[in-house]
Amino acid sequence: MRTKTFFFLSLFFTIVFFSFIEKEDPLRKKYAQTISAADLKMRLSIIASDSFEGRETGKKGQHMTAEYIARQFISFGIPPIPNRESTMENPVLDYFQDIPLIQLQAGSGEIKTKKANFIFGKDFYYTAGTDGQEIKTEKIVFAGYGIQDSLYKDYEGIDVKGKTVMVLSEEPLDKKGNSIITGKKDPSAWTSNRRQKANEAKRRKAAALLIVLDDFDKRFAQNKKYISTPLLHLDEGETNTEPPTMPVLYISKSMADQLLKEGKQKQSIDKFLAKIAKGKPTKPFEFDLELGLNIIRKMDKIHSENVLGYIEGTDLKNELIVVSAHMDHLGKDSTVVFNGADDDGSGTVAVVEMAQAFAQAKKEGHGPRRSVLFLCVTGEEKGLLGSKWYTDHPVFPLANTVCDLNIDMIGRVDPDHMKDTNYIYVIGSDRISSQLKVINETNNNTYTNMFLDYRYDVPNEPNNFYGRSDHYNFAKNNIPIAFFFNGVHADYHKETDEISKINFPLMERRAQLVFYDAWEIANRDQRLVLDEKKSK
Numbered sequence: 001m002r003t004k005t006f007f008f009l010s011l012f013f014t015i016v017f018f019s020f021i022e023k024e025d026p027l028r029k030k031y032a033q034t035i036s037a038a039d040l041k042m043r044l045s046i047i048a049s050d051s052f053e054g055r056e057t058g059k060k061g062q063h064m065t066a067e068y069i070a071r072q073f074i075s076f077g078i079p080p081i082p083n084r085e086s087t088m089e090n091p092v093l094d095y096f097q098d099i100p101l102i103q104l105q106a107g108s109g110e111i112k113t114k115k116a117n118f119i120f121g122k123d124f125y126y127t128a129g130t131d132g133q134e135i136k137t138e139k140i141v142f143a144g145y146g147i148q149d150s151l152y153k154d155y156e157g158i159d160v161k162g163k164t165v166m167v168l169s170e171e172p173l174d175k176k177g178n179s180i181i182t183g184k185k186d187p188s189a190w191t192s193n194r195r196q197k198a199n200e201a202k203r204r205k206a207a208a209l210l211i212v213l214d215d216f217d218k219r220f221a222q223n224k225k226y227i228s229t230p231l232l233h234l235d236e237g238e239t240n241t242e243p244p245t246m247p248v249l250y251i252s253k254s255m256a257d258q259l260l261k262e263g264k265q266k267q268s269i270d271k272f273l274a275k276i277a278k279g280k281p282t283k284p285f286e287f288d289l290e291l292g293l294n295i296i297r298k299m300d301k302i303h304s305e306n307v308l309g310y311i312e313g314t315d316l317k318n319e320l321i322v323v324s325a326h327m328d329h330l331g332k333d334s335t336v337v338f339n340g341a342d343d344d345g346s347g348t349v350a351v352v353e354m355a356q357a358f359a360q361a362k363k364e365g366h367g368p369r370r371s372v373l374f375l376c377v378t379g380e381e382k383g384l385l386g387s388k389w390y391t392d393h394p395v396f397p398l399a400n401t402v403c404d405l406n407i408d409m410i411g412r413v414d415p416d417h418m419k420d421t422n423y424i425y426v427i428g429s430d431r432i433s434s435q436l437k438v439i440n441e442t443n444n445n446t447y448t449n450m451f452l453d454y455r456y457d458v459p460n461e462p463n464n465f466y467g468r469s470d471h472y473n474f475a476k477n478n479i480p481i482a483f484f485f486n487g488v489h490a491d492y493h494k495e496t497d498e499i500s501k502i503n504f505p506l507m508e509r510r511a512q513l514v515f516y517d518a519w520e521i522a523n524r525d526q527r528l529v530l531d532e533k534k535s536k
Contacts, residue, residue, distance in 0.1 A: 022446050028519045029447065031361045032512045035353040037504035040511065043072075043349035044411075047327070048341040048499050055340060056331025057232060057379045058101055058302040065327045065348070066307050069376050070095040072352050073309040076359035078374075081308050081395060096305040099378060099389045100235035104128045106227060107296035111249070113262050114290060123255040124210075125220055128231035131244035132297035137207050139163045140263060141286040144276070145171055146197040146209070147190045151181055158284040161205040164291050166256060167197060168269070169211050172276050198248045208293055209248045212269055216252035225333045232382040234389055235301060247295050263287035304328075306386045308395060309355045309374035311362055313522065316369040320396050321522050322404040323372065323514065324387065324470050325351045326380030330493060341499040343492065346411030347484075348376055350511035357515060368522035370402060377470050380408070387470035391477055402527045403436060403480040405517055406471035410510040411502040414487030421503065423451040424510050425485040428466050433480035433528040436521075440482055443516035448509050456485075463488075480528050484514055 046052070047068060053061030070092035080086065080094030106128045111118040118124055144154035146167030154167070171190045172180045181188035189196050201209040213219050220227070253269045260268065265287055272282050307327070313319070325347030329340030339345070355374040361367060373396065379385030391398065413421045430437035444450055456465045466472065471481035491497040521528065 022442055024446060027361075027366060028516060031357045031366075031519070032447070032515045034357045034360060035350070035508060035511050035515055037508040039353055040346075040349050040507055041499070041502070041504050043352055044341060044345050044499055044502065047348060048339040048345040050337045050339065052339075054331040054338040055327060055329040055345075057328045057382050057385070058103065058304045059331060061331070062304060062328050062378060066096065066305050066376070066378070067092050069307045069309075069327065069348070069352060073307075073355060073374075076309075076356045077363060078309045078311060078355060078359050081310055082312070095307050095309065097308055097390065097393075097395060099304045099306065099386060101302050101304055101379070101385070102233045102235045103230045103300045103302050104233070105230040105298045105300075106130065107132075107298045109296040110294050112292040112294075113259070115262055116258055118251075118255055118258075121220065122252075124249050124251040125227050126247060126249045126295060127227055128229065128297065130247045130249075130295055130297065132299075133244040133247065133293075133295050135207055135247070135293040135295075137162065137164045137291050137293075138288060139286050140259060140289050140291060141165045141206075141284060142260075142265075142272075142282070143167050143284045144272075144282045145190065146200060146211075147171060147181070148200055149181070149190075152281070154281070154284060155200070155204065156284065158286065160201065162207050163286065164208045164210060164293075165201050165204075165206040166210040166212060166251075166259065167201075168273070169213050169250075172281065174279070175277075198246070202246045206246060208246060210251045210256070211248065212253055212256040213250050214253055214269075214273075216250070219250070229331075232379060232385060234385055234392075247293065249293070249295075259289060259291075260287075263289040304378040304386070306378055306390055307376040311355070311358050311368065311372045311374075313368050313371040316527075317371050318400055319370040319527055320401045321368075321370055321372045321518055322375055322401060322474065323351055323354055323407075323518050324375040324377060324404055325407045326378070326386065326470055327376045328378050328381050328386075330381060336495050338493070338495050338497065339499070340497050341502055342409050342411045342486070342489070342497050344380070344408045345499075346409060346502065346507055347407035350407050350410060350507070350514065351376055353511060354515050354518065358518075368519070370522040370527075371396070372518060372522055380470055384470055384473055387473040391473045398477050398479065401474070401479050403433070403482070403521060404471050404474035405514050406469055406474075406481060406483045407511070407514060408469040408483065409486050410484055411504070411507045412486050412489050412491075413503060413506070414489050416487065417453075420451070421506055422449070422509075423453050424513065425453045425456055425465075425487055427454075427457045427483040427485060428471060428475060429457070429482040430531075431466075431481075432475060432478060433530050435528050436480045436482055436517075439520050440513070440517050443520060444513055447516050448513045450509060450513065478530065480530070482517065484510060486510075
């Protein structure tokens with residue numbers, strides 16, 4: 001009995017194992033191998049160079065990147081987007097999907113009292129996310145750290161509606177340096193979540209929130225790029241009728257002391273801090289002081305573009321495979337350029353290489369049955385803007401879109417894989433169609449033999465990588481997706497994300513895996529089937 005059981009178990013696992021391994025297809029392997037480490041390096045050396053100025057959305061370097069990609073598509077023999085009037089004077093425009101944007105930037109606002117005029121950048125700052133508005137209040141409430149929970153109650157017994165609220169940054173610590181809220185060195189959400197204090201003040205209908213920074217000059221210098229970076233929105237041509245939200249402003253300790261002094265308060269911020277450090281929380285109090293806040297936010301209309309390389313299929317040409325990556329990055333700060341070699345220069349040049357491979361296959365009589373769209377989107381770093389614009393204004397019907405294979409960072413190794421670098425994170429491949437995951441695993445077992453790491457592909461994953469790149473806008477439209485990602489490393493979103501740190505042989509293998517998936521999905525008899533439980 002045991003012998004028979006062992007035999008049938010062995011047979012079962014053998015069948016399961018070989019069901020995920022197919023015989024190599026020489027044709028698809030031939031074109032996959034045109035995606036080479038050398039070509040990837042050549043292309044990345046161009047778009048991740050200082051001359052492309054960090055590829056910030058809507059700026060010179062991003063437009064240069066879009067033109068470079070379009071010219072590559074032209075050189076591969078990929079025709080312009082169908083059913084569009086040609087732009088003879090500049091053929092690259094025929095590959096663009098123009099995206100109108102509204103750019104909002106923090107300006108030179110001011111805060112006034114009867115005796116003082118406070119200056120943006122010297123005494124206070126706010127970000128581009130703060131709505132432009134003028135506010136006048138007659139009372140200021142000092143509410144300690146601005147915390148209200150079961151362990152610490154800064155708002156107890158006071159009404160802040162229509163008043164300016166002033167609070168300290170961070171949270172109270174005990175004599176051992178532990179958070180009073182958590183009881184540990186680790187801070188609570190009142191420190192780690194920058195919206196928490198604002199949400200509490202907003203919930204209580206405060207007119208404005210001033211957060212006092214003990215190290216204002218240092219914090220302003222550290223966050224200067226973030227403060228000055230414009231906020232971008234898609235320009236949908238709609239008038240915003242929503243009232244402006246409660247402003248959050250960060251102020252210096254000296255400005256806070258000046259407000260207290262003008263309000264005839266005898267204590268200073270340092271005295272409050274010393275008192276709290278001794279375990280004596282400050283009770284909230286209000287004082288009379290006319291305060292005028294003029295929050296200036298400059299608005300400009302600019303444009304950016306997605307770049308589309310379309311290879312028409314044969315008998316199933318009305319169905320579409322999308323292979324995507326975002327071409328934009330963070331731009332530059334004065335003379336410091338954020339080249340974004342991995343994020344997402346790596347994905348961008350991988351898409352270009354795959355477009356070349358498919359174009360060559362079509363020239364040689366082996367074009368795909370389904371059409372393939374190579375989509376290099378803009379504005380990912382600004383909030384997935386390019387992919388949202390595409391899915392809101394699709395060039396090809398979303399109903400005919402079979403899947404999106406999205407690549408965002410495939411050139412590096414994260415700290416968890418330093419000992420064995422032969423891996424790739426795969427996210428979302430079975431959330432809408434489990435067939436996509438099977439296809440990816442089969443191709444990997446047959447051709448690329450990497451470790452497919454699914455640790456980030458779980459519900460409620462804290463990093464939420466599933467919702468942080470361009471595939472998400474396709475997934476929201478119930479289109480199957482697979483997201484390929486090498487994980488976050490020490491150079492993520494820093495000026496040190498340079499081409500010298502890219503692992504090109506590994507990047508080649510990862511790009512080839514996506515190519516194999518695209519080839520398989522484009523040529524199989526049936527389109528991917530949506531899982532019934534997930535397609536409702």
